[in-house]
Amino acid sequence: MGTAAAPLDVSTMQARLVKLRVAATKAGMAAVVVTPGSDLRYLIGVGGSSFERLTALVVPADSDALPVFVSPALEFAELGDVPLDELGVEVRTWVDGDDPYPLVLRGLAAGRLAVSDMTPALHVLRLAVAGEREQVLAGPVLRELRMRKDxxxxxxxxxxxxxxxxxxxxxxxxxxxxxxxxxxxxxxxxxxxxxxxxxxxxxxxxxxxxxxxxxxxxxxxxxxxxxxxxxxxxxxxxxxxxxxxxxxxxxxxxxxxxxxxxxxxxxxxxxxxxxxxxxxxxxxxxxxxxxxxxxxxxxxxxxxxxxxxxxxxxxxxxxxxxxxxxxxxxxxxxxxxxxxxxxxxxxxxxxxxxxxxxxxxxxxxxxxxxxxxxx
Structure with missing residues (x-):
């Protein structure tokens, strides 16, 4: 579940998302899928942990494609003032009974998905069922951003x-x-x-x-x-x-x-x-x-x-x-x-x-x- 955390300024979030796109491109990834945890907090200031309902930020390597935030509708309001509109992030909400995993994959170019390291197996395996894509750990991509503190x-x-x-x-x-x-x-x-x-x-x-x-x-x-x-x-x-x-x-x-x-x-x-x-x-x-x-x-x-x-x-x-x-x-x-x-x-x-x-x-x-x- 995503929750509002300590705020980051918009320019910091924008810069981090751009750096993530560049790192994903260099690593040959189609997109990076980031579920709640420290990686999501680092990128857009959203805290919390993953539970049975899928929440994920999807960052395509393609600079022409918008990042996407997938969230259960009943939890989306808890994000508070996270400026997703200003960041150019498309929001896709879902309700209980829907299958949220195709929302992650919709519109992505073909290629590998880098999934944040601490994503529960519950979501990793269901994401694999939703699309025939190779999945790899996003840690090697995200560490290139997070290791060097600003x-x-x-x-x-x-x-x-x-x-x-x-x-x-x-x-x-x-x-x-x-x-x-x-x-x-x-x-x-x-x-x-x-x-x-x-x-x-x-x-x-x-x-x-x-x-x-x-x-x-x-x-x-x-x-x-x-x-x-x-x-x-x-x-x-x-x-x-x-x-x-x-x-x-x-x-x-x-x-x-x-x-x-x-x-x-x-x-x-x-x-x-x-x-x-x-x-x-x-x-x-x-x-x-x-x-x-x-x-x-x-x-x-x-x-x-x-x-x-x-x-x-x-x-x-x-x-x-x-x-x-x-x-x-x-x-x-x-x-x-x-x-x-x-x-x-x-x-x-x-x-x-x-x-x-x-x-x-x-x-x-x-x-x-x-x-x-x-x-």
Whole structure:
């Protein structure tokens, strides 16, 4: 279902639709079909998610053909002030009992359809039945637009980075001996909203052995003296642009031997990866910069995930900072740099900042200290 989201100006939407047409043409697509989700929000400011009723923006590669917005009639009014007329978008509504899938295909030139990556199988398969067309993922086409943030997007990411930094500044007040991870997490979630986010998208409070699970969440485990605690938090501004930042804390001196040495190596690895970021460097080279420091410290086997992921309207999006990704970095790309070390059943640690590729280097969008914070 499409719903009105934070407004975009008409000129921004027009420019993005033109860029999408150009990218689709270069990729040899007849059209791009975009269902509700972050891609649709990026293009025309329509939020929401896909349900059983089809909503879709159809953008033909042919510049002479109008884009089409297909919507259930009972949901169309919820779009509010989205300026479809000004954008030259034809609206095709349908009612329950109609077959909406031919509305997507009507008038399109022959050729492949690029369908947005998160479109439910319910719609993909019915669209395939409606017409004999090859379907491919639209991600490779849309990523060419979304990976390089414009000035307005960068400003939103700076703002949300500052907001999550303010939350981390408050974490030591919440993270106290004898409290459970869930209690600490609830306070952090409230602070995320208080500091300007629309919602707390995720809160990880991984204490002691739970810190060895990178995507732990929270539990009823009571925080004990000597625990190392991983706090990974984030969420969107009302505009939809996301934060994601991790810091590691210690409740008193760490009980595990070797924590300080391992953390020092992790700190150096994160710094090395950030220092490697500049235009022309590949994603895998940034990953290697972090990984090589940990390998030299004998910790390579304890770094069990990629170094980073892109961020914007999605918490995880292109580009991915991982071995095997030879994509060169370009100005405007934003992504996390978050190496970690994890010792199963014992403890873990991670340091994460969002960074921006600038014309000649890198800018951190998170600026809290990186030292192990002993409470």
């Amino acid at each position: 000035a307005a997007e960068i400003e939103q990411l700076r703002q949300v980075g500052e907001a999550i930094d303010r939350v981390h500044e408050r974490v030591p007040h919440f993270l106290q001996l004898g409290r459970t991870e869930a209690q600490v997490g609830a306070d952090i979630a409230a602070a995320i909203v208080e500091e300007g986010h629309a919602v707390a998208e995720f809160v990880i409070v991984g204490s002691g052995p739970n810190g060895a699970s990178p995507h732990h969440g929270v539990s009823d485990r009571v925080i004990e003296r000597g625990d190392v605690v991983v706090v990974d938090i984030g969420g969107p501004l009302p505009s939809g642009y996301n934060s994601d930042s991790t810091r590691t804390y210690a409740v008193g001196p760490p009980r595990e031997s070797g924590v300080l040495a391992a953390y020092a190596a992790l700190h150096a690895a994160q710094q090395a990866a950030v220092d490697a970021v500049r235009p022309g460097v590949t994603c895998e080279q940034v990953d290697h910069a972090a990984r090589s420091v940990l390998e030299e410290a004998g910790l390579a086997e304890h770094f069990i995930h990629r170094t980073g992921h892109g961020i914007g309207l999605d918490v995880h999006e292109e580009p991915y900072i991982v071995s095997g990704n030879d994509l060169p970095l370009e100005p405007g790309m934003t992504f996390s740099v978050e190496p970690g070390v994890y010792f199963a059943g014992r403890w873990g640690a991670r340091i994460e900042d969002i960074v921006l590729v600038t014309a000649d280097g890198v800018e951190r969008l998170n600026n809290r200290p990186h030292d192990l914070v002993e409470l």
